[in-house]
Amino acid sequence: xxxxxxxxxxxxxxxxxxxxxxxxxxxxxxxxxxxxxxxxxxxxxxxxxxxxxxxxxxxxxxxxxxxxxxxxxxxxxxxxxxxxxxxxxxxxxxxxxxxxxxxxxxxxxxxxxxxxxxxxxxxxxxxxxxxxxxxxxxxxxxxxxxxxxxxxxxxxxxxxxxxxxxxxxxxxxxxxxxxxxxxxxxxxxxxxxxxxxxxxxxxxxxxxxxxxxxxxxxxxxxxxxxxxxxxxxxxxxxxxxxxxxxxxxxxxxxxxxxxxxxxxxxxxxxxxxxxxxxxxxxxxxxxxxxxxxxxxxxxxxxxxxxxxxxxxxxxxxxxxxxxxxxxxxxxxxxxxxxxxxxxxxxxxxxxxxxxxxxxxxxxxxxxxxxxxxxxxxxxxxxxxxxxxxxxxxxxxxxxxxxxxxxxxxxxxxxxxxxxxxxxxx
Amino acid sequence: xxxxxxxxxxxxxxxxxxxxxxxxxxxxxxxxxxxxxxxxxxxxxxxxxxxxxxxxxxxxxxxxxxxxxxxxxxxxxxxxxxxxxxxxxxxxxxxxxxxxxxxxxxxxxxxxxxxxxxxxxxxxxxxxxxxxxxxxxxxxxxxxxxxxxxxxxxxxxxxxxxxxxxxxxxxxxxxxxxxxxxxxxxxxxxxxxxxxxxxxxxxxxxxxxxxxxxxxxxxxxxxxxxxxxxxxxxxxxxxxxxxxxxxxxxxxxxxxxxxxxxxxxxxxxxxxxxxxxxxxxxxxxxxxxxxxxxxxxxxxxxxxxxxxxxxxxxxxxxxxxxxxxxxxxxxxxxxxxxxxxxxxxxxxxxxxxxxxxxxxxxxxxxxxxxxxxxxxxxxxxxxxxxxxxxxxxxxxxxxxxxxxxxxxxxxxxxxxxxxxxxxxxxxxxxxxxxxxxxxxxxxxxxxxxxxxxxxxxxxxxxxxxxxxxxxxxxxxxxxxxxxxxxxxxxxxxxxxxxx
Numbered sequence: 001x002x003x004x005x006x007x008x009x010x011x012x013x014x015x016x017x018x019x020x021x022x023x024x025x026x027x028x029x030x031x032x033x034x035x036x037x038x039x040x041x042x043x044x045x046x047x048x049x050x051x052x053x054x055x056x057x058x059x060x061x062x063x064x065x066x067x068x069x070x071x072x073x074x075x076x077x078x079x080x081x082x083x084x085x086x087x088x089x090x091x092x093x094x095x096x097x098x099x100x101x102x103x104x105x106x107x108x109x110x111x112x113x114x115x116x117x118x119x120x121x122x123x124x125x126x127x128x129x130x131x132x133x134x135x136x137x138x139x140x141x142x143x144x145x146x147x148x149x150x151x152x153x154x155x156x157x158x159x160x161x162x163x164x165x166x167x168x169x170x171x172x173x174x175x176x177x178x179x180x181x182x183x184x185x186x187x188x189x190x191x192x193x194x195x196x197x198x199x200x201x202x203x204x205x206x207x208x209x210x211x212x213x214x215x216x217x218x219x220x221x222x223x224x225x226x227x228x229x230x231x232x233x234x235x236x237x238x239x240x241x242x243x244x245x246x247x248x249x250x251x252x253x254x255x256x257x258x259x260x261x262x263x264x265x266x267x268x269x270x271x272x273x274x275x276x277x278x279x280x281x282x283x284x285x286x287x288x289x290x291x292x293x294x295x296x297x298x299x300x301x302x303x304x305x306x307x308x309x310x311x312x313x314x315x316x317x318x319x320x321x322x323x324x325x326x327x328x329x330x331x332x333x334x335x336x337x338x339x340x341x342x343x344x345x346x347x348x349x350x351x352x353x354x355x356x357x358x359x360x361x362x363x364x365x366x367x368x369x370x371x372x373x374x375x376x377x378x379x380x381x382x383x384x385x386x387x388x389x390x391x392x393x394x395x396x397x398x399x400x401x402x403x404x405x406x407x408x409x410x411x412x413x414x415x416x417x418x419x420x421x422x423x424x425x
Numbered sequence: 426x427x428x429x430x431x432x433x434x435x436x437x438x439x440x441x442x443x444x445x446x447x448x449x450x451x452x453x454x455x456x457x458x459x460x461x462x463x464x465x466x467x468x469x470x471x472x473x474x475x476x477x478x479x480x481x482x483x484x485x486x487x488x489x490x491x492x493x494x495x496x497x498x499x500x501x502x503x504x505x506x507x508x509x510x511x512x513x514x515x516x517x518x519x520x521x522x523x524x525x526x527x528x529x530x531x532x533x534x535x536x537x538x539x540x541x542x543x544x545x546x547x548x549x550x551x552x553x554x555x556x557x558x559x560x561x562x563x564x565x566x567x568x569x570x571x572x573x574x575x576x577x578x579x580x581x582x583x584x585x586x587x588x589x590x591x592x593x594x595x596x597x598x599x600x601x602x603x604x605x606x607x608x609x610x611x612x613x614x615x616x617x618x619x620x621x622x623x624x625x626x627x628x629x630x631x632x633x634x635x636x637x638x639x640x641x642x643x644x645x646x647x648x649x650x651x652x653x654x655x656x657x658x659x660x661x662x663x664x665x666x667x668x669x670x671x672x673x674x675x676x677x678x679x680x681x682x683x684x685x686x687x688x689x690x691x692x693x694x695x696x697x698x699x700x701x702x703x704x705x706x707x708x709x710x711x712x713x714x715x716x717x718x719x720x721x722x723x724x725x726x727x728x729x730x731x732x733x734x735x736x737x738x739x740x741x742x743x744x745x746x747x748x749x750x751x752x753x754x755x756x757x758x759x760x761x762x763x764x765x766x767x768x769x770x771x772x773x774x775x776x777x778x779x780x781x782x783x784x785x786x787x788x789x790x791x792x793x794x795x796x797x798x799x800x801x802x803x804x805x806x807x808x809x810x811x812x813x814x815x816x817x818x819x820x821x822x823x824x825x826x827x828x829x830x831x832x833x834x835x836x837x838x839x840x841x842x843x844x845x846x847x848x849x850x851x852x853x854x855x856x857x858x859x860x861x862x863x864x865x866x867x868x869x870x871x872x873x874x875x876x877x878x879x880x881x882x883x884x885x886x887x888x889x890x891x892x893x894x895x896x897x898x899x900x901x902x903x904x905x906x907x908x909x910x911x912x913x914x915x916x917x918x919x920x921x922x923x924x
Binding site for chain 1: 661665707709710711712713715716732735736737738739825826828829832833836837839840841844845847849850879880881882883884886887891901902905906907908910911912913914915916917918919
């Protein structure tokens with residue numbers, strides 16, 4: 001078996017992994033190996049040919065492949081080594097990676113630090129337990145996106161889309177551009193699960209109907225999808241009898257949520273947060289396994305790629321400092337808990353000393369839409385340490401708040417911090 | 426009659442499920458010219474591909490029934506069969522679990538029945554012992570029966586292994602070939618008409634599973650016999666998140682063995698099945714009521730199961746019949762039929778082969794051979810019969826060193842196409858060019874287990890359609906899930922036009 005050594009190995013070359021590899025090099029790591037299972041680097045960005053990427057960090061509105069190319073170029077110039085068309089099969093606690101590819105066979109890679117950047121995967125039909133037959137024509141939105149944008153095939157003529165996730169809404173527009181008919185988009189919740197801008201630009205502008213509080217009751221067709229039976233649901237997700245409707249279609253796309261992909265993390269018993277399905281991380285994006293860092297959607301699902309890049313840069317910098325012995329793992333860490341209206345929060349713990357070096361961003365998702373001005377508050381018990389006002393908070397959009405150098409003393413003395421989002425009085 | 430010379434056989438088997446394929450394999454030992462026909466695009470793709478995958482000890486079947494005899498006779502045959510045909514089989518025993526005191530009498534009944542049926546290795550374990558053996562079990566477990574001869578297998582795996590071994594020993598298998606009618610010479614069946622033409626044969630064996638009633642009615646046998654399909658629904662759980670270590674049955678009801686929580690040879694835990702009589706033999710739909718029933722039923726045995734761990738759902742059909750047990754004094758109306766009927770010559774009739782049909786399959790094949798001998802058929806063993814069917818390599822089951830060797834031999838084994846189950850391009854290509862070529866996505870899925878994991882094919886599907894197209898020399902637009910009516914893709918984006 002071929003053995004390779006490196007300072008930092010990064011698993012996955014999507015935006016999180018690219019940024020992490022780049023930052024690791026920029027922060028002094030000598031050999032940085034970026035491992036990608038696909039034939040080209042860039043991850044899911046390569047199939048996201050729509051624009052909307054880079055608005056925050058470049059102040060430019062780029063398509064996905066262009067955004068990816070920017071970081072591929074930077075990583076190449078910085079001397080990151082790419083290992084493509086290579087699948088990681090196993091990781092070990094002593095930071096070895098076993099992988100395989102066609103050209104070199106089995107590989108054993110020994111690293112000083114490992115950055116997990118496997119991204120996320122789509123929830124499937126089984127996970128939302130859609131009854132009915134099992135014909136061809138039921139695909140996740142991302143699979144359809146790859147077929148249309150990378151492979152160059154249309155998977156159907158007449159579509160129904162379940163779930164108002166961003167990929168689903170973007171595919172509704174894309175399929176319409178390609179001449180398909182998108183009958184409607186159904187969302188079981190009473191609110192949008194993706195970004196409002198995608199609703200406006202992808203559905204509203206193309207007169208594609210969105211039905212809130214609706215789901216699929218049954219998939220019809222033994223060989224290929226022939227129709228779906230839809231039904232309205234009440235506030236407790238129970239079907240409302242008498243609201244059934246059969247919609248003829250040949251394809252059902254699912255955009256029903258994303259789950260961080262942590263199968264490798266499980267192999268070495270990295271602690272996962274049941275709310276995010278991602279690893280517990282500190283503010284350096286270090287996981288519960290020393291020397292293992294996590295970057296991007298493998299931690300929790302972001303709304304914008306820009307924030308994935310930022311997280312990747314931080315994870316890469318931290319991993320490089322760890323590999324050089326600069327990042328101690330023994331500081332006091334303060335737990336951060338999710339309070340009222342907060343579904344989950346990243347990071348899970350904070351090293352107060354970090355606040356000397358710069359601001360620390362806390363990232364969270366709200367549990368339900370709050371369509372009025374809200375306050376995001378960081379609390380030590382009853383005491384508000386930091387607060388921020390926002391015009392609204394919606395589940396489809398990540399909410400952030402920063403802790404700064406001035407908060408350090410208060411953070412240091414806290415048992416733990418709680419973050420809540422409350423309606424402003 | 427106009428039947429071509431090369432369409433003349435000694436034996437034609439109607440149906441390529443586990444029973445038909447096992448018959449073909451066992452009969453291939455003899456100097457016989459054998460044809461097996463299957464109406465679907467693949468063998469073993471109906472009941473044999475969607476069931477609980479259990480090798481039963483035999484304590485469930487009604488004493489003196491054919492089911493009981495053949496189940497108990499077949500169970501010990503599985504070790505040698507698995508060694509010869511090289512499919513996945515594990516014998517770790519199974520448990521029937523009583524929850525609360527009121528279910529205890531049922532255990533005694535089963536122990537007694539097991540004794541009557543001649544099942545070896547059954548004993549009672551206490552609630553305490555059961556909790557130690559299976560920490561996830563309902564803490565209210567009062568006692569259990571442990572039957573050491575219970576096992577789990579890959580039911581499609583055994584079916585295709587038997588079929589490939591039959592082919593290696595000279596059997597012809599035709600897929601996409603549906604039986605239409607018999608060809609008669611007075612009261613003797615001398616051949617069959619199919620969707621692919623006529624075939625002559627000295628013997629025709631009915632192994633048509635869900636459709637065996639129609640076949641036997643056309644042979645003028647048992648007009649009173651009917652198959653009532655009984656649907657069972659299942660959940661598959663993510664093995665990375667939750668598993669049980671054992672095969673756990675509840676105490677049985679009158680119509681079924683109940684909803685199990687069981688481990689599989691793939692390491693996943695499955696829940697199911699329920700039992701619902703239906704009319705339509707093609708109805709394999711999951712229903713929300715059925716799924717709810719299964720989940721609630723499984724929770725009774727293992728309360729810790731969590732809907733978040735579900736990665737797949739499926740449904741299968743049991744070919745439930747209404748044949749009375751022929752043993753005098755045995756009042757049982759759902760026995761197997763395995764017979765050479767007197768009123769028709771050249772016909773071997775099998776019917777109502779539901780559970781424990783998979784377990785019993787090798788004994789059923791032996792039983793049919795005995796019936797043929799009794800009917801005067803002179804069976805001469807082949808000198809060069811080869812009982813071994815070599816398994817093809819499965820990357821995920823190899824050590825890293827074995828993987829290294831395999832990739833050296835064929836680089837395509839280095840490229841993982843299914844990320845959850847670690848199935849490689851090499852395995853997919855091997856199945857496409859195997860003795861019973863996998864020509865559809867589902868055929869590859871059944872053979873390699875790709876697409877069965879957490880992402881349910883989301884990752885591999887576009888890659889597999891590309892490999893299938895390349896290997897078969899067809900357009901990706903022609904690649905299908907099950908057959909020509911279930912294509913994945915509609916047109917190239919480069920083509921003008923659209924809907």
